[in-house]
Amino acid sequence: MLANTEDTRHLSGPYVVSGKMSDVEALKQLVKKGSFTVHQSSPRTLVIEKAQLPKGHAKHVYAGGEEEIVATGRQTRSVMTVGGEQMQATMPGQNPLQALSILPGVTFTNVDPWGNNEQNSSIYVHGFSTTQLGYTLDGIPLGAGAYGNYNGLSPQRAAISEDISKVALSSGTGALGTASSSNLGGTIDFTTADPKKKAGASVKQIFGSYNTFRTFARVDTGNFGNNNSAYFAFSRQDARAWNLNGANRQGGYQVNAKFLHKGEKTKITAYFDWQNKSEPNTQGLSINSNDWLTDPTKQYTRGAFYPDLAAAMANYPSMSSKSKAPAAPNNQYYFSSAQRTDFLTYLKISHRFNSHLTWDNNLYFHYDDGAGVVATSIRTNAILTILGTYLDPSASKYIKNGQFTYSQKGIDPTVWNKTGGTGFATRTTEYTDYRGGLTSTFHYRVGHHNIETGIWYERNNNEAARRWYALSATNTLTPYQTPKDPLFTQWQNKFYTDTFVFHVQDTWKVLPNLTVMAGMKLEQVNTNGTLPVAALPQSLATNTKGSKTLDSNTQTAAGGTISAFKPFLPAVGMVWDFTRHEQVFVNIQKNMNSFAESGYGTTSPWGVSSQAEFEDFKKHGKPETSWTYEAGLRTFRPINSKFLDSISGQLEYYHVNFYDRLGAIKKPDAGISGVGTTIANLGDVTTDGVD
Structure with missing residues (x-):
């Protein structure tokens, strides 16, 4: 059996299974609390896979970061994550930054219900304001979040809200490799969803x-x-x-x-x-x-x-x-x-x-x-x-x-x-901005x-x-x-x-x-x-x-x-x-x-x-x-x-x-x-x- 340790780390077994049952039934009982499924691919092979959870079911992964709202991570820093499903359930189409307002230490205000109005928008994390934080999308820099657009763009302009799979807030300090020159008070990382395997x-x-x-x-x-x-x-x-x-x-x-x-x-x-x-x-x-x-x-x-x-x-x-x-x-x-x-x-x-x-x-x-x-x-x-x-x-x-x-x-x-x-x-006030770069x-x-x-x-x-x-x-x-x-x-x-x-x-x-x-x-x-x-x-x-x-x-x-x-x-x-x-x-x-x-x-x-x-x-x-x-x-x-x-x-x-x-x-x-x-x-x- 092969399993991702981040998926199995939280299991507190061993679980006791007693009674008369087949090996397949016994194995199903042993792994069901870990949200896994078992099926027989050949007479001598049992395959164990991660189960597809019901819609709305939180995927609890200790220190892994798969949950809809999670304050974990195998990090030396504080990292809190809001998942895309949770973000859309709160307000469909909303600014991903607005979704972070449910987390401790974050204050976000805006005159627009979606949080999209940039002139009347502000975010504070541990006392640091909008332009003192760092922002990335899939690892690429979004700049300092300034309304005047001098070195980037806002996250809602960088990706459609429904295509964001998660938003991760490092509320104290960002990772050393974060592409930001403004992150005095932490970083906000946006991740876009990957294409689906099925058409x-x-x-x-x-x-x-x-x-x-x-x-x-x-x-x-x-x-x-x-x-x-x-x-x-x-x-x-x-x-x-x-x-x-x-x-x-x-x-x-x-x-x-x-x-x-x-x-x-x-x-x-x-x-x-x-x-x-x-x-x-x-x-x-x-x-x-x-x-x-x-x-x-x-x-x-x-x-x-x-x-x-x-x-x-x-x-x-x-x-x-x-x-x-x-x-x-x-x-x-x-x-x-x-x-x-x-x-x-x-x-x-x-x-x-x-x-x-x-x-x-x-x-x-x-x-x-x-x-x-x-x-x-x-x-x-x-x-x-x-x-x-x-x-x-x-x-x-x-x-x-x-x-x-x-x-x-x-x-x-x-x-x-x-x-x-x-x-x-x-x-x-008329703006133009051309920027390009490389991270390696x-x-x-x-x-x-x-x-x-x-x-x-x-x-x-x-x-x-x-x-x-x-x-x-x-x-x-x-x-x-x-x-x-x-x-x-x-x-x-x-x-x-x-x-x-x-x-x-x-x-x-x-x-x-x-x-x-x-x-x-x-x-x-x-x-x-x-x-x-x-x-x-x-x-x-x-x-x-x-x-x-x-x-x-x-x-x-x-x-x-x-x-x-x-x-x-x-x-x-x-x-x-x-x-x-x-x-x-x-x-x-x-x-x-x-x-x-x-x-x-x-x-x-x-x-x-x-x-x-x-x-x-x-x-x-x-x-x-x-x-x-x-x-x-x-x-x-x-x-x-x-x-x-x-x-x-x-x-x-x-x-x-x-x-x-x-x-x-x-x-x-x-x-x-x-x-x-x-x-x-x-x-x-x-x-x-x-x-």
């Missing part, structure tokens, strides 16, 4: 409130040729944003394809993902300070007027008005949306030279094209100052305290007319040692530009199109980044029940950030009391190259099975978060407002680092009662030292323009907790 097709259809529908279809070829298999999947989702009217739709199209070849010594996997989506960026619900005291039903206002331009224009004073009513003049957009198109593909080749040596290679490429679009009222000093700087820089009578204002003279008619005469203008890892087993060493290299070219467009009664635009023919480009950033990571580790089975791991990684991320189009100094002006001209003191950064480099990031850990059902794990690891490849208004060295401040940070600034200490107890106890098969769990204590935290420091009256922003290391943070 078939499935279609799932969802209808719901808010005019919701979601279609998922998948076709599996089954095994063909020389151990080949593949599938093709398609999804279409459309729904009304719950806090906007019916014309504000969210959703899009997505296609996945996966090919698998299993040779005697070589395994080849090819994957392709394409997605195109557009979704409104809503501000949630805002308090309407004018009406709610007298009419509680008007306590909150919707975040956008689209498609009712007349109502949007009526909500604000006319061009000549000198009043500031309503009290919060920019609390409602005409519309705002995120538009994203992605192509992601990888080719993975794993070759087993012999029983001791294997070699895994993964070549990948990703292209992203997108825009964040906001049709906003021009009736704020910050926005008027930006528009006036480019459209009517000499209009001194509309300038007070170094900024354009409408509170004294009304809105400058030149600015009003050039932006379309509606009191609204459309602002975009050797696994060598010798004696009681499992040695792993590998590299990850990536080249990433990304660009972001801020542009402004007119919005007129005849050219109202929509949330689903990127405008053309801008009035002007306020700024444009380009970043060229090379990432190189090397790691090596040894997992040593010191005793049958004691395993020790030790290793390190070298990480270097070089980024050259340039500014082909720099913002005019006046468009980033601060208030200058009494000034009748635009403040021109604020400079703009020309950019340059900065390297985040750590030659030695160590890790050491231990797993001890001190009983047949319990194990203790300990892990200590250091990680680094490379600098964000983004510019104006972000927490990045290139987000400062002068070249002098950039050079100062380059000389004195440091990348964020963390030391994480984990220790815990895992247990798996077979129950085999009428109501319970088993009970499993994990208790973990963690301690984190977070060093050189980066923060953006803004001057007073900076507004939304990020005026005079300085980036600095703000000190250290210590965290203790128990899951």
